[in-house]
Amino acid sequence: MMPSKTIIALWGATARGAILPIMTLAIVVLMIVPVPSIILDIGFIANIAISLAVLMIALNAAQPLEFSSFPTVLLFTTLLRLSLNVASTRVVLVAGHKGEAAAGHVIEAFGSFVIAGNWAVGIFVFLIVMIINLVVITKGAGRVSEVSARFTLDALPGKQMAIDADLNAGLMTPEQAKARRQEVATEADFYGSMDGASKFVKGDAVAGVMILSINIIGGIVLGTLSHGLSLQDAAKTYILLAIGDALVAQVPALLLSIAAAAIVTRVSSPLDLAGQVTAQFGKSSAWIPVAAILGFLGILPGMPHFIVLPAALGTGALAWQLRKREKHGVIIVPALPAQQTHIIEWSDLQEEAALSVEIGYALIGLVDERRGAPLMARITAIRRQLSRELGFVVPLVRVRDDMSLAPNIYRLTLSGIVVGEDEVFPDDFLALDSGDIEAPVRGHAVKDPTFGLDAVWVSADLRSEAISAGYTVVDAPTVIATHLNRAIVIGAADLFGIDEAQKLIEGLKESAPELAKGLTPLPFGLPAIAALCRSLLLEGVPLKDFKRIALAMVESAPLAANPRALHEAVRQRIGALIVQTIVPARMPLPAITLDPGLELLLAQALQVGPDAEYPFEPALSTRLVNAVNEAATPMMASARSFAIVTSPTARASLSRLLRPHFPETPVLSFLEIPDTKAVDVIAVVGSAGVAPSALTSNQGDHSWR
Known part of the structure; x- marks a missing residue:
């Protein structure tokens, strides 16, 4: 028998899955089946509440993809509003002759209180709201959606290539790369959907005008011909009802249009919209000129001094307060979205990358994609070259900034151990002394971090002079990459483990299956193979001809119990391979x-x-x-x-x-x-x-x- 908690969980999941189909059927029923006015009142209030909720979610989203369901939500809210319009039209035309309350209290309130019972005012108010919604907000949001969709789709191949480059350079793990690719694809789908969804709002505004016209004309005709009302009474009653009905629909439509515009015009940021605005307006340099200009306007003859001068004083006080906080090092920046920083996971304690390059903040430009990320390109090339030379895939190199380092310092770590650290200057060049220098160049004398050679850091305008003098001149990314290359070569044994040995065995099974069968699991287990490979790498012997190494191991099988003797025997059998390196x-x-x-x-x-x-x-x-x-x-x-x-x-x-x-x-x-x-x-x-x-x-x- 299933536990009660499991039953409740399954029931809850089933109920959540049934909500959307039930709501869709209810929307269709509203269009077809006559409903009492109380149901209309509940539907109108629910429509306004849903529209407000959508607007709040859109304003609080830090980036558009946080509300990725918005296009679909926009579709269903538009359908709900149109179904309420159809239902209210039926009630207005059928029972409108009974009075303004015949179509429900919500329509009556909008018809009497909001427009003060004046149908002419109501028509103009409705037209103004519709123009704002249709011409200004919806048209602008639609254009932004169209351009965003086009640019996003055009940039999709470049973003995918950037993800691959970051993955190869070790800036992200395979799991992070997969998630990023999914995010890029979702972003393209989102803007494409928003481009079409904006047409829902535009069509809804047009439908509102048509429904208003139908309610007015149809009501006057039915009121005079079917219910015996005078033309004046029919016009007054049905126009007020039609205007109230139209305004009830246009208010949620306006809210949704604002939400759509807010979503598509957002720029991705860790802060929500309120946080972005507060952070960007919280600078004294923006408010000081405002206070000065308002003060000047306030003293001009004919200006409303009692309004302008207090405004100038208020903005001046705000600027003074912001300036005071900036001088004391306090900047008004809203907090980032709350995170559960008190929770520590095992993953927080694990270093995912075996190789890492930590850089000071002055070197961040070397990994900036907008500048071509020169260091990333060189690291990728190094990994590819060394993987071919060593015979196994060199793991990802994680590049990250470290604020504890001096601005121009970089640090190389291998399996958590610092294997290199030095200083480079991103805008200068390192001139290496080749031993045959005609005339020394001016610069900062140092030692080459890789081989300890005499070198000089020279400015870009002295590069040609250094080359002419006989120096070997390299840029900062090349200095770091060369240092990393040597660290990987020397520490290759620390990068090789049982998983890498398994990959070599799998490759051997494809090219020489019988040899692989004679190698493992007997007489050599996977740990023994990994240990021998590490000992060879430790002495600079590559594994790229693993087939020959495996054959030497099989021939030396009687020494499997003595790792040192086995190592020497294998070396003797692959001597030609060692010498040719x-x-x-x-x-x-x-x-x-x-x-x-x-x-x-x-x-x-x-x-x-x-x-x-x-x-x-x-x-x-x-x-x-x-x-x-x-x-x-x-x-x-x-x-x-x-x-x-x-x-x-x-x-x-x-x-x-x-x-x-x-x-x-x-x-x-x-x-x-x-x-x-x-x-x-x-x-x-x-x-x-x-x-x-x-x-x-x-x-x-x-x-x-």
Whole structure:
């Protein structure tokens, strides 16, 4: 048996769903079936109440889409008003000869009180109201709806492209992008519907004139021919009833026309209409000239001083009060729509974006769509390029402003950890010292945030001079994007997880289903595959040839229980893939090697602590890092790629030791270099230091085996 609360909820839902069909049938019944005057009175008051409610909702809406049902509501309210006109016409023509109360008290009140019983005044009042409604409000609202619909439809493709760009740049999540697309489509439908709905109001005004004419002519004819009234009595009675009936209908029509005009002329804002008006009129600079002009008019001869001068004093006092508040830092801005800020959700504690760029307020122009959003375009290009190079989709980059940062500061975070921070100047250019500068340029000397090179921030008018002097000149978005690019490359392992591993497996199932079947779930589970991929990314090995990596894993399946040994075995099997990421196929591999004595020391250290993360003693580690740095400095200064080559047993430990100091320098073992690959030994690191290019020139084929 269903619980009582469930039954009540179902009954309530059914009742709500039945309201609109019942009201539609009632409107049709009003047009066909004769009803007593009391029903007409209730219908007229309900019509006025509904029109007032619609007007209030329209005025309180912060943006047009908050009242997206308005076109349909306008249709049904117009039908209700017309059905009441038809019903009242029937009552007026049938029982109008009995007196002014025959058509109900509401029509009688409008006919006697509002127009003071004077039918001529009533006709003119009705015509004025109808002209205001039809010619001024309805025509203007219809034109605004037409233009808005046209512009909205024309802008629809651009808005969709902007949403896609924001999605690619990480400004919004896929769910937010879906909601935004739905909002854009709803906006286009809304303005298109409003363009047609405005015709309802126009048609209603025309119908009001026709119904008024029918009531007057038909009433006089029936009153004189059927009910024996004199022409004067019939005219007085039926014209008053017709005017009262027309005014009863035109008042709600005028309210709905105002609501329609208010909706289509709104500009999207966090505030409602009252809030917008209050915020924009609450400035002393607007009221000071008003007070001065009214004061001048008040002292002119012949002006009504007792009216104009108090108005000048009132506006002057208002301007003084507003000025006083502005000086004290108090600005009259209505509060935004109330939010339940006291409620904290789990979603508030979660950082959705693995990558983010936080910018100071002076850099907001770099992401402004009106200026082309140059930073967004570069970030999108970086994500696309790195996704191809790394072999997995680089996650969205969230760009947001942070008021806690200095105006020109930007900050890069990866998985919540700050990986970069520096200062850029959006209107200037960074001139990088290429090492061959003819004459220095004037500017703000800094270090390049990405590689630490000497650089100078120069103004736009000195850009050509810097290029001529030999500098490499880049703009601020390029500086940030380059810094982000390097941060992603270095931190690629932190961006790869089990979900990304699953995507690689799914792609492998399509291209090599049998290989995928032999890889997982046995002998390798998804966590083991993800861990191996992360370890490869940590050492700069891309995953774009995952098929080859998967084959190497299958061939190394006996080592599945030992992740370190598995990692080394896979590296040896994909050595050619690793080497080709360092230098092109036809170029020799520049290498820094270790002399036999140092290799022996490393081997002895590994025998003492084979499972240690850092098995080398601190003194040896320090000398080794310094020696490698001395040997690598010329190569890094010339931006040349190279590798450090050591024995297979020492490779992993040496890589962990050197990675914090040389994050982009690969450490290879002899077994990872193909037999056909030429090697150019640029330096040999020994236990006492570096022996440079004396051992450098092995240009032919070289086998480390």
